[in-house]
Amino acid sequence: MTLGGMGRNTGITKIKDQWSLVNRAGQGVVASEKMGSSDRARIGSMKCVSDFKRARQPEQREQRRQDILQSAARLMAEKGFDQVSLNAIARGAGVAKSNVYRYFESREEIFLTLLRQDWDDWLVQFEPAAKPLADSGDIQKLSALIATSIAERPRMCELVSVLASVLEQNLSEQALLTFKTESMQLGGRIMAIVQSVLPTLPAHNLMAIGHTLFALIAGLWPLGNPPEPVQKVMSRPELAAFQLQFRPALELALNLMLKGASNP
Template sequence: MSAGFQRARRPEQIEARRTAILAAAREMLGQRPVAEISLRELSCHVGLAKSNVLRYFDSREAIFLEVLDGAWTAWLDELAFADLPVPLFERENRVAGTIASTLAARRLLCELISAMAPVLERNISLEFARGFKHRAAANLERLASLVRAAVPELSADAAGVFARAVVVVVSGAWPYANPTEAVALATAEAGGAPGFEAVVAENLTNLLAGLVARGR
């Protein structure tokens, strides 16, 4: 802990301290996966004791979920689909491909999505969980609205199904596409496997085309 540490008391001081902690978390995530970052290391990086970091966040997991929320919102802020007069189903392919390519360019977002349910949501309070799930639902609704605007044949329910499936597909495809060194070598020896972007694009194209065909 920094020798000059003073507890933040005013709202702007608290927000500044939270911002500094989140910035440190993002910086560390640029160097190592979330599984390798402990609360002690994060606290040292930001210059605080663990107990002081926990004054501003419930847990290590809550910090990374906050980072996820910011990364998710930033992705949606930039996500756009070209308004092209393409045939039915080719349009679905392009929408799914756009989602896959933009996600593939955001390593931090994909890693945190893949860690969200199995790891990060396992050590948070009910109060934090309610807030995070509320924000996550808003992000899913935004994604559904963007997709439905590009594919107006989708019903609101179908667009919601698709948006939730994006999270599920990324959660499975990301660790699959980023194996350990031994598994990567064994996979290459066995003939290789499609990369993250290709897997996500294929699965989302099939789902989106299926939802349109079913008229949901």
């Protein structure tokens, strides 16, 4: 037998052994506690691929897309944004990593989609909540309402905080254009709410208010929610002056910003 033939036979034997291990595990022949961690990981990966069925109908494709988004959301809630990889999202959705690209061009686009959903969900609740303030000109109550409703959505805040530095960095021009266009539409709804409460606010300041709102979230969220080692240091009494609570800090900043923007 030639060396090439021996190599091919060895590869075939290895593949047969791997699939035999999967089959035996599925039949209960190989007990989980007797398997090494590498065997379990290999089985999980191979079964994920073997169980995968391509979504062909529109409703199946939409369900697969939602599975991917739900996996990303779940992992982010468990581990935090920085610890979530595309591989982990794919495993959580029960698909191979290569199949994720049928629905999203990158990990960043997945999280941008979640951010757009969070913005829309926030506005759906914020719009009716702001109606009692219509034509009141009450900057203090509007600032409190905005800050409180935003602080109740930590995922949205965290994603806003990494929007410019991470989420917009690995996207095609078309994906960026789509995101920016949808963001403008959402921004228009925010500005309409602000104008309904503050009817004397100069119209030329409305766009700046929208930009400043997101800049405040992006800057204040990481300061109010630092990594654990930073939290430990900042808990020292001598550093109390540097401790920041996100919601009150956002409310104060919005109050000052809206008062300044209300001047002609």
